[in-house]
Amino acid sequence: MATLVTGGAGFLGSHLCERLLDNGEEVICMDNFFTGRKKNLLHLMDHSNFELVRHDVVDPFKAEVDRIYNLACPASPVYYQFNPIKTVKTSVVGAINSLGLAKRVGARILQASTSEVYGDPEVHPQPESYRGNVNPIGLRACYDEGKRCAETLFFDYHRENKVDVRVVRIFNTYGPRMLPNDGRVVSNFIVQALKGEDLTLYGDGSQTRSFCFVDDLIEAMIRTMEQETTVGPINIGNPVEFTIRELAESILNKIDSPSKIIEKPLPSDDPTQRKPDISLAKQVLDWNPKVDLGDGLDRTIPYFRQCLNL
Numbered sequence: 001m002a003t004l005v006t007g008g009a010g011f012l013g014s015h016l017c018e019r020l021l022d023n024g025e026e027v028i029c030m031d032n033f034f035t036g037r038k039k040n041l042l043h044l045m046d047h048s049n050f051e052l053v054r055h056d057v058v059d060p061f062k063a064e065v066d067r068i069y070n071l072a073c074p075a076s077p078v079y080y081q082f083n084p085i086k087t088v089k090t091s092v093v094g095a096i097n098s099l100g101l102a103k104r105v106g107a108r109i110l111q112a113s114t115s116e117v118y119g120d121p122e123v124h125p126q127p128e129s130y131r132g133n134v135n136p137i138g139l140r141a142c143y144d145e146g147k148r149c150a151e152t153l154f155f156d157y158h159r160e161n162k163v164d165v166r167v168v169r170i171f172n173t174y175g176p177r178m179l180p181n182d183g184r185v186v187s188n189f190i191v192q193a194l195k196g197e198d199l200t201l202y203g204d205g206s207q208t209r210s211f212c213f214v215d216d217l218i219e220a221m222i223r224t225m226e227q228e229t230t231v232g233p234i235n236i237g238n239p240v241e242f243t244i245r246e247l248a249e250s251i252l253n254k255i256d257s258p259s260k261i262i263e264k265p266l267p268s269d270d271p272t273q274r275k276p277d278i279s280l281a282k283q284v285l286d287w288n289p290k291v292d293l294g295d296g297l298d299r300t301i302p303y304f305r306q307c308l309n310l
């Protein structure tokens with residue numbers, strides 16, 4: 001089995017490449033290194049089944065593969081808002097190029113979609129049937145609407161061209177290999193606590209998220225690709241919900257640090273609540289996340305200590 005992973009040098013992509021190689025697959029990793037880095041893959045470079053290609057998903061590409069995982073897209077609000085027009089191109093043109101390749105070579109293709117398609121949800125927890133509450137002209141729209149349009153393309157290629165698609169909607173996932181300056185909340189709080197800097201709580205910290213450890217997520221992604229029951233979309237994430245203030249407190253409880261929690265302005269359109277309904281994933285994938293937040297933080301903090309040479 002030959003597999004192409006777009007965005008394979010990033011946080012989730014590098015874990016996915018590693019797992020696919022462990023499963024005996026040939027892996028081509030394609031990345032433009034915007035938020036990914038070679039360092040995430042150094043340990044795989046000598047593997048005879050592994051190939052790394054520097055390429056932008058916005059430009060057409062060819063590869064003889066059986067599976068395509070389309071992960072190319074910055075996931076942190078800081079990075080996806082850095083060049084919002086490029087973010088839309090990456091999601092939309094990247095999806096068209098990846099789907100075009102899948103169609104030509106008859107590959108099965110999985111889209112890494114996101115809980116952001118639900119926007120600031122009025123239905124809680126969010127089932128796949130919920131159509132979302134997205135501001136189409138706000139600062140997050142480049143990502144949210146780009147990912148929504150990518151889902152549209154996946155389903156149109158499926159209906160019109162019989163492309164064999166799978167779509168997963170990923171909820172907040174964290175773990176080793178996130179960039180220390182990634183900007184997402186788990187990495188920010190851990191790095192701030194390790195450096196003895198104050199933890200930047202946006203707003204009053206009452207907004208909620210549900211945090212999934214990377215190993216659980218990768219397992220569900222591969223199971224989604226290999227099952228025949230549904231094309232999706234399937235929510236994948238850990239359904240245990242925390243306020244962001246609770247997350248900050250949990251991290252401070254684990255790291256001996258002089259840091260305090262300070263409040264900063266809440267970014268616009270920041271979702272107030274988010275928690276996946278994972279009934280479909282449980283049923284179709286026979287999957288349940290195994291790593292709770294405490295264990296996941298224990299596995300993640302040493303990685304950041306090492307990154308910071310502490």
Ligand code: NAD
Pocket residue numbers: 006007008009010011012013030031032033034035036037055056057058070071072073074075076090094112113114115169170171172173174
């Ligand atoms: P990440 O930023 O670490 O990884 C994204 C990768 O895509 C990086 O290696 C980056 O260099 C690459 N990339 C970006 N633009 C590209 C382009 N134009 N051409 C080629 N490569 C490009 O983020 P991640 O957390 O690993 O997320 C991976 C995927 O999963 C993304 O599509 C993201 O939207 C989705 N996702 C992640 C989460 C999460 O919590 N981690 C949640 C929802 C969805």
Ligand code: UDP
Pocket residue numbers: 076077172183184185186188189200201202203207209244266267270271
């Ligand atoms: N957040 C925060 N401090 C930070 C980074 C993020 O309080 O330093 C908040 C952010 O406002 C949001 C939540 O944490 O409410 C999750 O943010 P993240 O950027 O990780 O992902 P999102 O789920 O918003 O895409």
